[in-house]
Amino acid sequence: MILIALLALGILIILQLLYNVLWHPLKAYPGPTTAAASRARITYVTITGQKSVWLQNLHQRYGPVVRVAPNELSYMKHEAVRDIYGGAHANGHLLNDDIVFAAFENDKATILTADEDTHARFRRVFAQFFARQNLTAFEPLFNKYCALLVRRLETTEQNAFDIAELFSFTVFDVMGHLLFGQSLQLLEKSGCIDWARGQPGWIRASVTAAALTEFPIVKGIYQWLLRAAIQKPRKRYFDFANQLMRQRLHKDVHDPDLVAFATSLPKADRISEEEVTLNTPILMLAGTETISCLLSSLVADLLRHHNVLQRLTAEVRATISDPSFISIADVRKLKYLDACIKEAFRRYNPVPEILPRVVGPGGILVAGRWVPGGTRVYVSMYATSNASEYFHNADRFEPDRWLEDPHGLYAGDCRAALQPFSVGKRSCIGQDMTYYTLRLLMCSLLWHFDISSELDVNEWLSGQKAWEVWRRAPLLVRVEQRTSS
Numbered sequence: 001m002i003l004i005a006l007l008a009l010g011i012l013i014i015l016q017l018l019y020n021v022l023w024h025p026l027k028a029y030p031g032p033t034t035a036a037a038s039r040a041r042i043t044y045v046t047i048t049g050q051k052s053v054w055l056q057n058l059h060q061r062y063g064p065v066v067r068v069a070p071n072e073l074s075y076m077k078h079e080a081v082r083d084i085y086g087g088a089h090a091n092g093h094l095l096n097d098d099i100v101f102a103a104f105e106n107d108k109a110t111i112l113t114a115d116e117d118t119h120a121r122f123r124r125v126f127a128q129f130f131a132r133q134n135l136t137a138f139e140p141l142f143n144k145y146c147a148l149l150v151r152r153l154e155t156t157e158q159n160a161f162d163i164a165e166l167f168s169f170t171v172f173d174v175m176g177h178l179l180f181g182q183s184l185q186l187l188e189k190s191g192c193i194d195w196a197r198g199q200p201g202w203i204r205a206s207v208t209a210a211a212l213t214e215f216p217i218v219k220g221i222y223q224w225l226l227r228a229a230i231q232k233p234r235k236r237y238f239d240f241a242n243q244l245m246r247q248r249l250h251k252d253v254h255d256p257d258l259v260a261f262a263t264s265l266p267k268a269d270r271i272s273e274e275e276v277t278l279n280t281p282i283l284m285l286a287g288t289e290t291i292s293c294l295l296s297s298l299v300a301d302l303l304r305h306h307n308v309l310q311r312l313t314a315e316v317r318a319t320i321s322d323p324s325f326i327s328i329a330d331v332r333k334l335k336y337l338d339a340c341i342k343e344a345f346r347r348y349n350p351v352p353e354i355l356p357r358v359v360g361p362g363g364i365l366v367a368g369r370w371v372p373g374g375t376r377v378y379v380s381m382y383a384t385s386n387a388s389e390y391f392h393n394a395d396r397f398e399p400d401r402w403l404e405d406p407h408g409l410y411a412g413d414c415r416a417a418l419q420p421f422s423v424g425k426r427s428c429i430g431q432d433m434t435y436y437t438l439r440l441l442m443c444s445l446l447w448h449f450d451i452s453s454e455l456d457v458n459e460w461l462s463g464q465k466a467w468e469v470w471r472r473a474p475l476l477v478r479v480e481q482r483t484s485s
């Protein structure tokens with residue numbers, strides 16, 4: 001009996017594989033046959049953190065659109081960003097992935113998973129809070145944590161620091177203050193350190209679970225056996241954020257923060273305290289992991305390009321006269337710093353694949369080609385922004401390409417191919433805050449210190465893996481008080 005059942009299952013699987021390769025509506029799209037036949041390959045590269053590099057290799061071999069799984073297309077085409085995320089027919093729905101981002105049972109949805117109307121309500125509040133006009137009110141707060149970072153670097157007797165982790169602590173402290181009205185004290189006392197360090201771990205576990213449960217059999221096992229174990233670290237993270245928010249709601253704070261902002265809005269625009277609370281873990285995650293990831297990639301590339309590091313350091317020291325308070329207007333004067341930041345985004349965009357969408361029932365045109373309803377589509381930003389089709393010397397760290405020089409070597413670059421924050425009604429709301437934080441932290445670091453490293457930075461960069469966001473190994477950097485002006 002068991003044998004017959006196994007035989008029947010085997011035949012069903014073979015028929016499914018044959019259908020996927022020979023008759024599926026996506027059969028005309030290029031890609032490896034094994035990937036078209038089953039999700040096994042994409043699952044393997046996803047759970048081992050190699051998906052982004054795998055996608056890049058596939059695009060180099062098969063072209064700008066690749067069928068990477070039976071029902072999934074990856075794009076390395078900048079027009080696809082508009083069509084999938086921003087176009088009039090773009091499907092605004094995130095893949096309803098109930099493991100990585102969805103709320104827990106009995107909780108309402110967050111900005112990432114809410115229906116269109118609720119999403120628009122949430123977005124109005126959070127986007128205003130993080131908007132450029134509002135950010136000036138936070139300048140003192142940002143500068144306070146920058147000064148703490150500098151003090152920590154000055155006072156320690158350590159030989160070399162994991163600068164990636166210190167950046168992460170700084171961003172956590174800033175975000176903690178903005179969201180919960182209190183310092184998380186990561187820089188001062190290493191408070192909440194387990195919470196901050198636990199973040200990449202639960203993201204990885206959730207991404208792994210999400211990939212595995214695409215297989216119906218595993219989904220059954222997951223629901224019955226693994227769900228609680230896999231969700232435990234994620235739940236711990238969310239519970240701690242909720243606890244911080246409860247503390248905030250029971251006290252008055254003087255600095256501007258999210259709660260003060262949300263309650264000051266006209267009644268019609270407000271969202272409830274419960275809704276603010278539900279969203280804060282998502283805001284925390286979105287704001288911290290990404291910025292610290294970009295900062296460490298930028299420092300790594302600066303360390304192996306001494307001429308760029310020297311030129312940038314000189315620009316910072318010549319432009320910033322008072323490092324104890326660096327405003328948004330101050331940092332915007334630094335054109336070369338901006339070029340370096342953009343180049344770091346191009347090379348190591350923190351979110352290597354823009355979040356997937358599922359095409360609605362009627363199908364849509366993406367980059368001029370028809371995609372049937374139900375297909376999962378996304379842009380591999382890592383592959384796109386590193387493609388030689390769009391950028392000259394794409395595999396080199398060349399900040400000069402972002403400076404205005406209409407006749408220069410990089411005049412032919414397609415700058416629109418870099419869209420690290422996505423576009424459209426679900427694009428990133430943290431762009432202004434990101435740019436201020438990146439510029440401010442780099443200014444503070446380079447104004448005060450000369451940096452160097454004994455690490456093999458090439459190896460550091462090439463060994464990176466990604467689970468939604470790149471996961472960094474410690475970046476050990478030697479930091480000495482500056483010797484030149």
Ligand code: HEM
Nearest residue numbers: 283286287290291351355420421422426427428429430434
């Ligand atoms: C290096 C920094 C950052 C990068 C590269 C980045 C990138 C992205 C990307 C690619 C998306 C998805 C857009 C889509 O699905 O179409 C996104 C969404 C989002 N980001 Fe960021 N982000 C960064 C920093 C931040 C910061 C500082 C915040 C502040 C809290 C933030 C909050 C959000 C939120 C709330 C969403 C969801 C928006 C929505 O669904 O309407 N991000 N981000």
